[in-house]
Amino acid sequence: MATSSEECRFLDDLKRKRVKITLFDTQITGVIKRITQKKTVILEDVSEVKSGRKFPGVKIIFGHEIRKVEFTHSANQDTLGNEEYKSEIHSFKKTGLDDVHEDCVNYVVIDELHEKFGPAVMHIQAQKVIGVGADVFGQTAQERLCWLQVATKKVVYLFDVLLLGGQAFKNGLSMIMENPHVLKVVHDCRCVARCLKAEFRVNLTNVFDTQVADLMLFYNETGGFLPDRVSSLQEVLRLHLKLPTTDLLPLWTKELHRKECPEVWYVRPSTPALMNVMAASVCHLLPLRLVLLDALMSDYTILVDAFMSSYHNQSVHMEQGEWTLPEEAEELLSVRQERMDWAARRYSMTDAGLLKRSSFDTQADSAFDMA
Numbered sequence: 001m002a003t004s005s006e007e008c009r010f011l012d013d014l015k016r017k018r019v020k021i022t023l024f025d026t027q028i029t030g031v032i033k034r035i036t037q038k039k040t041v042i043l044e045d046v047s048e049v050k051s052g053r054k055f056p057g058v059k060i061i062f063g064h065e066i067r068k069v070e071f072t073h074s075a076n077q078d079t080l081g082n083e084e085y086k087s088e089i090h091s092f093k094k095t096g097l098d099d100v101h102e103d104c105v106n107y108v109v110i111d112e113l114h115e116k117f118g119p120a121v122m123h124i125q126a127q128k129v130i131g132v133g134a135d136v137f138g139q140t141a142q143e144r145l146c147w148l149q150v151a152t153k154k155v156v157y158l159f160d161v162l163l164l165g166g167q168a169f170k171n172g173l174s175m176i177m178e179n180p181h182v183l184k185v186v187h188d189c190r191c192v193a194r195c196l197k198a199e200f201r202v203n204l205t206n207v208f209d210t211q212v213a214d215l216m217l218f219y220n221e222t223g224g225f226l227p228d229r230v231s232s233l234q235e236v237l238r239l240h241l242k243l244p245t246t247d248l249l250p251l252w253t254k255e256l257h258r259k260e261c262p263e264v265w266y267v268r269p270s271t272p273a274l275m276n277v278m279a280a281s282v283c284h285l286l287p288l289r290l291v292l293l294d295a296l297m298s299d300y301t302i303l304v305d306a307f308m309s310s311y312h313n314q315s316v317h318m319e320q321g322e323w324t325l326p327e328e329a330e331e332l333l334s335v336r337q338e339r340m341d342w343a344a345r346r347y348s349m350t351d352a353g354l355l356k357r358s359s360f361d362t363q364a365d366s367a368f369d370m371a
Contacts, residue, residue, distance in 0.1 A: 014032050014035060015032055015033070015034065015035075016031060016032065017031070017032050017071060018030070018031050018032075018071070019031075019032060019043075019069055019070065019071055020049065020069070020070045020071075021041070021043075021061060021066055021068070021069050021070075022066070022067045022068035022069075022070075023061070023065050023066065023067060024065065024067060026048055026049070026050065027048070027049035027050065028043070028046055028047065028048055028049060028055075028059070029046070029047055029049055030043030030044060030045055030046035030047070030055075030059065031043060031044050031045045036260040036261050040060060040061070040062055040063065040257075040260065040261050040264075041060070041061045041063075041066070042059075042060055042061075042261065042263065043059050043060075043061065044059075046059045059267060060261065060263065060264050060267045062271060062273070062274075064273075065271070105156060105276055105279040105280050105283050106154070106155050106156065106279075107155065107156040107157070107158055107275060107276070107278075107279035108120065108155055108156070108157050108158065109158045109160065109275060110157055110158065110159045110160065110164070110168075111160040111163045111164065112163070112164070113164060113167055113168065113171060117164075117168070117171070117172075118172075120157050121171070121172035121173070121176065123152065123155075124150055124152065124157065124176050124182075125172070125175070125176060125179070125182070127152050127153075127182060128181075128182065128183065129182070129183045129185060129286060129289070130150055130151060130152055130176075130182060130183070130184055130185065130286075131149075131150070131151030131152075131156075131184075131185045131186075131282040131283070131284075131285030131286050132148070132149065132150055132151075132177075132184045132185065132186045132192060132204075132282065132285075133148075133149040133151075133186070133187070133192070133278070133281050133282040133285075134147065134148050134149065134191060134192040134195060135147040135149075135265040135278060136191060136195055136265065137262060137263065137265050137266040143191065143194070143195050144162075144195075144199070144266070145161045145192075145195040145196070145199055145200075146160075146161060146162050146265040146266055147159065147160060147161060147162075147265060147278055148161050148173070148192075149278055149279065149281065149282045150176070150282070151279075151282040151283055151285060151286065153286060156279040156282055156283055158275055158278055158279060159173065160268075160270075162266070162268065163268070166199075166200055169200045169202055173202075174200070174202045177196060177202050177203075177204050177205070178202060178203055178204070178205050179205065179206070180205050180206045181206070182206065183206050183207075183208055184204065184205075184206060184207050184208070185207075185208045185210065185285040185286060185288070185289045186204075186207055186208070186209055186210070186285070187209070187210045187211050187233040187236065187285065188209065188211045188230070188233075189204065189207050189209045189211075189212075192204065193207075208289050210233070210236055210285065210288050210289065210292060211230050211231060211233075211236065213289075213292040213293075213296060214230070214231050214236045214239075214240070214292065215227070215230060215231075216296060217292070217295055217296060218355075220296075220299060220339075221339060221343075222339055222340065222342075222343035222347075222355060223336045223337065223338070223339030223340030223341075223342075223343060224336065224339075224340060225340065225343050225347075225353075225354070225355045226354050226355070227354060227355050227356075227357045228350050228352075228354040228355065228356050228357060229357060231357070232251075232255070233251055233281065234248045234251040234252060234255070236288065237251070237284055237288060240288060240291045240292060240295065241284060241287065241288055241291060243284070247284075250276065250277045250280035250281070251277075251280065251281060253277055254277045254278070254280075254281055257274075257277075299332075303328065303329065303332070306326075306328035306331075307326065307328060343355060346360055347359050347360055
């Protein structure tokens with residue numbers, strides 16, 4: 001069995017070679033630009049064998065789509081008989097997106113400005129709260145928005161921004177993104193807000209950021225400490241919605257593709273499996289917001305209950321026209337100190353005074369129980 005370094009060299013040796021690849025429904029030829037260690041093939045100069053039709057740009061092929069691979073311009077014109085290569089091709093079919101169930105999210109692809117676009121915009125405009133996500137290509141501050149996802153309670157819309165262009169925003173998406181009466185639930189709003197502003201001059205308005213909410217909860221539960229990093233969406237979903245690993249698989253897959261093959265969002269056409277991954281990244285945002293809101297309000301609710309129970313003791317009264325602070329409110333100081341002590345015992349601390357999330361003792365009681 002090949003080692004990791006041998007596999008890397010093997011994949012690297014295949015660069016710039018022209019191949020014919022048999023897929024489930026067609027055959028294509030192209031020049032290998034790159035093969036990721038997740039067995040995703042990136043081809044350029046691509047054409048369909050039967051029709052001769054050329055594909056513009058590059059084409060990405062996931063391992064599970066490949067049935068057969070042949071060299072077309074090499075000393076060996078036959079199908080590769082090399083057992084090592086056969087093993088690699090077999091592993092193509094065992095990795096990638098084929099572990100993701102394609103029917104688990106109800107999504108609609110919007111890639112043109114007629115038929116589905118108008119009804120989709122009207123449906124979204126009628127909502128009070130929507131989930132919003134984005135997939136981009138390019139380096140930070142130079143990204144190009146490729147896909148915009150919008151989730152309602154019943155369906156996820158996948159807007160192909162590369163194909164729709166600026167007209168999509170002129171014909172309704174801008175009004176939605178800038179509408180102060182429609183709450184947008186986003187995980188890490190920085191990227192989508194930056195892209196909307198830079199490319200389309202759209203100001204994202206009225207946002208609930210689940211990453212910020214998770215950060216505020218950490219701050220509250222540790223008595224005022226900040227973590228050394230923010231949480232990913234899959235971490236927040238696992239922590240607050242208690243989602244099982246199987247439900248988080250599309251998000252892990254998306255993260256791997258973002259690192260291994262960032263061009264995947266830029267290439268057309270996109271596979272149904274990839275679209276399902278995009279839809280899965282926003283379909284939990286609406287219930288996640290409700291859980292985070294309840295958690296953020298827990299201290300407030302407890303304090304209100306304390307005020308309600310204190311009226312028998314008349315702990316709130318007027319003295320010389322000024323309101324005195326109830327004893328129950330003063331207990332917040334001791335609760336904060338208890339939480340700080342609890343956090344200091346359960347976490348390691350960086351030189352900057354931040355708590356290392358990865359160092360948390362999972363066997364310890366929660367900060368809420370300590371309070």
